Amino acid sequence: MRRPLLDAALLAQARQTPGVTVRHGVRVTGLLTGEVRSAAPPHVTGALAQDGERWAADLVVDAGGRNSPVAGMLAGIGAEPEEHRVGTGFRYYTRYFRSPDGALPRQAPWPLCHHDSVSVLSVPGDRGTWGVSLVTSGRDQELRALADADAWHRALSLYPWFAHLGEGEPVTGVTAIGGTDSRRRRLVVDGRPLVTGIVQIGDAWGTVDPQFGTGITMGWRHAAALRDVLRLAGSDDPLRQSLLLDTFAEENLTPVWEGFAAWDRNRLAEIDAEIQGGVRTTDDADWNLQIALGSARWKDPEILRGLADVGCLLAGPQEALVKPGLAARAVELAAGEPRYAEPGPTRGELLTAVRGT
Numbered sequence: 001m002r003r004p005l006l007d008a009a010l011l012a013q014a015r016q017t018p019g020v021t022v023r024h025g026v027r028v029t030g031l032l033t034g035e036v037r038s039a040a041p042p043h044v045t046g047a048l049a050q051d052g053e054r055w056a057a058d059l060v061v062d063a064g065g066r067n068s069p070v071a072g073m074l075a076g077i078g079a080e081p082e083e084h085r086v087g088t089g090f091r092y093y094t095r096y097f098r099s100p101d102g103a104l105p106r107q108a109p110w111p112l113c114h115h116d117s118v119s120v121l122s123v124p125g126d127r128g129t130w131g132v133s134l135v136t137s138g139r140d141q142e143l144r145a146l147a148d149a150d151a152w153h154r155a156l157s158l159y160p161w162f163a164h165l166g167e168g169e170p171v172t173g174v175t176a177i178g179g180t181d182s183r184r185r186r187l188v189v190d191g192r193p194l195v196t197g198i199v200q201i202g203d204a205w206g207t208v209d210p211q212f213g214t215g216i217t218m219g220w221r222h223a224a225a226l227r228d229v230l231r232l233a234g235s236d237d238p239l240r241q242s243l244l245l246d247t248f249a250e251e252n253l254t255p256v257w258e259g260f261a262a263w264d265r266n267r268l269a270e271i272d273a274e275i276q277g278g279v280r281t282t283d284d285a286d287w288n289l290q291i292a293l294g295s296a297r298w299k300d301p302e303i304l305r306g307l308a309d310v311g312c313l314l315a316g317p318q319e320a321l322v323k324p325g326l327a328a329r330a331v332e333l334a335a336g337e338p339r340y341a342e343p344g345p346t347r348g349e350l351l352t353a354v355r356g357t
Contacts, residue, residue: 002125006216026050031060031073031198042077043238044197058235060198061226063219068204071185079195081185086261088209089268091178093146094133097168102128105168108161112211114267114294115344117274118143118155120162121211132156132165135211137271138178145354147176154353158345182208182264184257188246196238199245201226206253208260217313218253225252255316262286274347279339289327295341296333303330 015022032046032054046056062070071081099105104124112121119135134155136143145151152174156166184206187194202219225248233240266287273280282288297304306320314320321327345353 002129005126023049028070031070031077032056033077034197040196041193042079042195044077044195057197059230059238059241062198062200062204063202063223065203066207068200070198070200070204074187074195074198077195079187081187081194081200082189083183083185085181085183086264087181088264089138090180090209090211090264091136091138091140091144091176092133092180092210093136093152094131094175094177095149095152095166095173096125096129096131096171097165098130098171099128099168104128104130105165108165110161110342111213113159113161113340113342113344115159115340115342116347116350117271118344118350119211119267120156120159120344122162122165123213129171130165130168132162133211137268137275140271140275142275142351143354144176147174149174151354151356154356155350158350158353160343180207180210182206182257182261184254186246186249188242191243193239193242193246196242199226199242201245205249206257208257209264212260212311214256214260214311214313218256221313222249222253225249256313259317263290277347289330291339292330292334293321293327295337295339296330298341299333300329302326303333 011022011024014020027050028047029050030048031044032048034043034045044057044060046054047060048054062068064070071083074080107124108120108122111123112119117136117140121133121135123131123133125131134143134146134152136146146155149170153166157163185200185204187198187200201222203215205222206218208214208218226245229241229244229248233244266282266284269282270280293303293307297307302323303321303326306315306323306326309315309320310317
């Protein structure tokens with residue numbers, strides 16, 4: 001499903017929900033606070049709209065996404081969130097397509113596959129639409145030419161699992177996007193809330209590498225946790241609200257964020273080596289196991305199911321891959337196999353295609 005359709009459906013449902021008032025297109029420019037008490041953190045009591053209207057609230061929820069301005073507003077009241085940031089450094093070259101009859105084409109056996117210095121991602125949409133992305137390192141100057149549609153299609157044709165997806169009717173040109181840092185914020189530090197009366201959820205709390213398509217799922221989990229926190233703590237205990245939601249995020253979402261951040265660092269280092277014509281080796285046991293699992297998944301259904309559960313956030317790595325002997329079997333099956341299990345070109349072949357020579 002395309003994001004605009006999902007957004008429209010949620011907006012329509014919200015407008016039909018009793019007790020919900022939607023102020024569409026109205027921008028919040030500031031936060032309202034209560035009386036400052038020296039022994040307590042600042043307490044948010046509402047929000048200020050661009051037209052000067054003041055909205056009182058028992059709880060303000062920042063669900064403003066990756067570019068939410070609320071962190072700056074919090075800094076303005078002396079409650080700047082603690083921020084952790086990892087520059088992912090990836091660049092996405094994406095094109096969208098549709099079919100003439102509204103049917104989706106055959107999808108790749110796995111939607112995200114990694115290759116020599118490039119990853120390929122396909123995303124099915126609604127009403128016969130889909131998108132395909134070629135993901136590179138932002139430092140890879142030779143592949144900047146993928147922004148050209150002809151070069152992009154020549155490159156895609158080299159990946160057998162995905163080549164046919166470029167044969168649909170183009171809906172867009174090639175869109176190049178970079179600068180998608182992974183970042184998370186905390187409003188509780190050393191067990192003490194920096195502020196009460198406001199929480200951040202979804203991408204406003206933290207963002208991860210969009211290659212994996214987990215942002216919305218993490219946002220849903222966060223929203224459901226907020227619902228549970230409010231049922232447990234009520235609306236008159238803002239301190240407990242903040243602590244409970246932070247505990248949920250630290251136990252359930254932060255490990256996911258940290259796992260993706262580690263993957264990003266290793267993958268970019270791997271691509272850097274491939275750009276230089278080399279092969280990266282590392283003593284990072286977790287990364288080496290991930291490579292082995294990826295190579296072995298097509299040879300062992302239990303490994304494949306475990307990776308699918310982890311990729312869909314149905315289970316954590318320890319839970320999904322805990323079966324005795326599974327990791328050792330993956331290492332054994334991957335021994336002697338090429339780094340990339342799925343069919344695709346070498347970097348030299350890719351560059352030749354991109355240049356059109």
